[in-house]
Amino acid sequence: MLFRQCFVDVKNFALVILMSLTSVCASSLEPSTTNESIQAYTLEQFVARAQVFSPHLKSIASKQLVARNNAEASDTMPDPSVSLAFANLPIGSFDFAQEPMTQFQVGVSQSFNRGDSAKLNNQSWQQSAKLSEIESRIYSAQLRKAIWHLWLELVRIKNKRELVEQSLILLQQVNQIANANYSNAVGRTRQSDVIRSQLEVTRYQEQLLSLQQTESDIINQLSGWIGTRQWQPDFTNSDSNILIIKPDWLFSHENYSNGNLNSEMEHNRNADFQRWSHRLLNHPEVKIIEQKVAQSTTQEAIVEQTYRPQWKLNASYGYRDDAPSGMSRDDFFSIGVSFDLPIFTSNKQDKTSFAASYQTQSFKYEKQEKLTRLFSQVFTVKQKVENLSARENYFSDRLLKQAEEQAEASLTSYTNDDGDFAEVIRARLDVLNLSLQKLDININKQKQLIEWNYLFEHFMSGDDQPTNLSDEVQS
Numbered sequence: 001m002l003f004r005q006c007f008v009d010v011k012n013f014a015l016v017i018l019m020s021l022t023s024v025c026a027s028s029l030e031p032s033t034t035n036e037s038i039q040a041y042t043l044e045q046f047v048a049r050a051q052v053f054s055p056h057l058k059s060i061a062s063k064q065l066v067a068r069n070n071a072e073a074s075d076t077m078p079d080p081s082v083s084l085a086f087a088n089l090p091i092g093s094f095d096f097a098q099e100p101m102t103q104f105q106v107g108v109s110q111s112f113n114r115g116d117s118a119k120l121n122n123q124s125w126q127q128s129a130k131l132s133e134i135e136s137r138i139y140s141a142q143l144r145k146a147i148w149h150l151w152l153e154l155v156r157i158k159n160k161r162e163l164v165e166q167s168l169i170l171l172q173q174v175n176q177i178a179n180a181n182y183s184n185a186v187g188r189t190r191q192s193d194v195i196r197s198q199l200e201v202t203r204y205q206e207q208l209l210s211l212q213q214t215e216s217d218i219i220n221q222l223s224g225w226i227g228t229r230q231w232q233p234d235f236t237n238s239d240s241n242i243l244i245i246k247p248d249w250l251f252s253h254e255n256y257s258n259g260n261l262n263s264e265m266e267h268n269r270n271a272d273f274q275r276w277s278h279r280l281l282n283h284p285e286v287k288i289i290e291q292k293v294a295q296s297t298t299q300e301a302i303v304e305q306t307y308r309p310q311w312k313l314n315a316s317y318g319y320r321d322d323a324p325s326g327m328s329r330d331d332f333f334s335i336g337v338s339f340d341l342p343i344f345t346s347n348k349q350d351k352t353s354f355a356a357s358y359q360t361q362s363f364k365y366e367k368q369e370k371l372t373r374l375f376s377q378v379f380t381v382k383q384k385v386e387n388l389s390a391r392e393n394y395f396s397d398r399l400l401k402q403a404e405e406q407a408e409a410s411l412t413s414y415t416n417d418d419g420d421f422a423e424v425i426r427a428r429l430d431v432l433n434l435s436l437q438k439l440d441i442n443i444n445k446q447k448q449l450i451e452w453n454y455l456f457e458h459f460m461s462g463d464d465q466p467t468n469l470s471d472e473v474q475s
Contacts, residue, residue: 040234043151047144050225054143057136064132071125075118083107087318097321100329107316107334115305120298127295134288141284141454143225148450150222154233156443157215160436161208167432168204174424175201177415193421200425279456280374289367296360303353309339374455381451388445395438403431 041049051057088101096102175197223229280286318332342349407427413419 037230039231041231042234042236043148046151046222046226046231046233047147050143050147051140053226054139056139057143060132060136060139064129064136067125067129067132071122071129074125075122077113077118078111080108080110083109083316097324100320100323103318103320103332105316105318107314109312109314112311112313114310115308117302117305120302120305124295124298124302127291127298131288131291131295134284134291138284138288145450145454147222147225149447150218151233152443152446152450153218154215154222155235156439157211157218158235159439161211163432163435163439164204164207164211167428168201168208171197171201171204171425171428174411174428178421190421196422196425200429276375276378276456280371280378283374283455285374286367286370289363289370293360293363293367296356296363300353300356300360303349303356306349306352307342309341312338314338377451378455381448381455385445385448385452388441388448392438392441392445395434395441399434400431400438403427403434407431 083105085105085107086096087103087105088099089096090099090102096104175194178194178197219233220229223231313335314337315335316333318334320329320331322328407424407430410419410424410427414421414424
């Protein structure tokens with residue numbers, strides 16, 4: 001009996017221990033309840049965080065440090081060579097004092113860089129460091145542009161959700177009116193009208209779910225730029241939740257209604273060409289090609305140095321022991337120069353020189369193509385923004401006002417039992433669709449202004465004198 005009681009006690013104790021371990025393991029497997037705090041970022045704060053986090057920018061910075069250290073290392077002379085030797089030692093006796101020609105030699109030789117190769121190599125590495133600096137500016141600007149585009153999509157979704165929610169509230173009110181009229185057999189409300197209104201309400205709700213999914217996808221894309229999902233966008237500093245990006249020129253809309261947009265743009269094209277040419281020449285994408293041209297020119301000069309001989313200075317001191325008779329012997333000192341003659345490798349050097357020259361010419365053509373493409377983008381963006389601005393004004397001044405008036409009139413007629421319910425639904429859909437179209441136009445215009453800012457707001461600063469772009473393109 002005592003044994004059975006002890007067995008039961010041990011069994012119960014084991015069960016308690018097992019349950020405790022199970023609860024501990026389960027709690028360890030559950031996600032932590034102390035969630036990381038959600039950080040709210042404005043657009044500029046998010047861009048700054050992304051630029052700090054960017055591994056690519058860190059990689060470019062490392063390459064720049066590599067180039068700078070190599071520049072310092074390349075502008076040095078080769079290390080001198082020291083030689084120690086016993087010269088003319090008799091093999092019969094190995095007596096250092098036996099023969100007058102026997103001596104102990106200490107020699108030093110110093111090679112010199114071929115031509116200006118050291119200076120040019122230093123210059124080439126410095127140009128590589130400058131290339132990395134410009135590459136960093138380009139990537140930072142492209143990163144900013146990409147984030148702005150995605151951020152505008154968040155703005156688009158936020159405003160679309162507000163528009164759909166406002167329309168949903170109005171549609172639910174119309175649905176209540178239709179249900180009340182149908183239940184009380186008032187007016188000409190049919191069962192199909194009630195079903196139609198419920199269907200539209202369901203469609204609006206589904207549209208909100210779709211917008212929520214799209215917003216989540218965009219936030220996931222943006223999260224990759226900062227390495228965390230624990231954040232949310234902060235739109236408090238934006239103007240009506242729409243980003244306003246002001247370019248350095250003002251759009252003229254006064255001639256849109258008269259249909260003179262194309263003639264006005266053609267009239268201003270030449271003036272705009274001169275006005276923007278020097279700014280495009282300072283664009284980082286052009287500057288980096290100019291830097292490649294400069295570095296390639298330096299490489300040509302480095303190849304030219306291979307045609308020059310490489311000099312070497314030799315000096316040696318020979319110590320001689322006194323003769324067996326006690327007569328003193330003079331020591332020897334020798335000095336001389338040696339140099340190579342790059343004669344038999346001329347074919348290789350010629351081909352290398354031609355290759356460097358062709359590479360430089362290739363970069364010059366690349367710069368010309370880049371300038372042409374950038375200027376084409378300028379006029380394309382300008383025309384798109386002007387057209388989108390005209391459409392935006394047309395929506396604000398006419399279409400939306402007329403659609404709102406039509407919706408109000410349709411609802412008034414229906415409540416007075418003098419209108420069709422389908423017309424009420426159609427009118428509300430027209431208002432929503434036109435509002436969404438206007439929003440899309442506004443967002444698309446902002447995206448074009450982002451492209452404009454990329455073309456002109458992120459140009460290189462420096463002491464470079466502006467030149468005429470027409471000369472660059474025609475050269």
